[in-house]
Amino acid sequence: QSALTQPASVSGSPGQSITISCTGTSSDVGSYNLVSWYEEHPGKAPKVVIYEVTKRPSGVSDRFSGSKSGNTASLTISGLQAEDEANYYCCSYAGSDTVVFGGGTKVTVL
């Protein structure tokens, strides 16, 4: 059970769109539509922004969207805002009643 692979950092200017990738294997991301994404601001509890690949919890901005192709899931943040500067983690069901997280991506708003 290896961690999912995410880029260490992604940056963009206010108003732009950015995409964070999350690469797994055919045993996790590729096999299940059970990918979730979490936003973490330092010192605060992580917050789910996407679950089941594309679904947004109530209260989460529609600027957040998710997708998946093969073994890679993606989180897109459109209309980037200063408040989006945070760490983002992907997570996937990995079978046998286990989950695996990604290493995290730091998003910087320039």
Add this chain to the structure above:
Amino acid sequence: QLQESGPGLVKPSETLSLTCTVSGGSISTPAYYWGWIRQSPEKGLEWIGIIYYSGTTYSNPSLKSRLTISVDTSKNLFSLKLSSVTAADTAVYYCARQKAGGYWYFDLWGRGTLVTVSS
């Protein structure tokens, strides 16, 4: 709300013990599992395991031999014990709630507690 508590410093080879107190709802609801996740600079987020109010547990295979997760429905809390700790177990430990029914995502998290393993 979820609130982690426990010692912030544990000696190598000893047992790390943490508790998560659930407030604002009953831990005995069939709607959720209750879990532990940790975060370290080296590994990022790492899933530790989850428990149902009935006591059913699922855990990370890499930690399973050292791990005990338990629930106390009378006190509305669940606990984590990790034995034979080393410096590699130094991390921020989060408790979190996972929606039952095959959803496999965490919709509520505690703020986390830092546990350092050091002599």
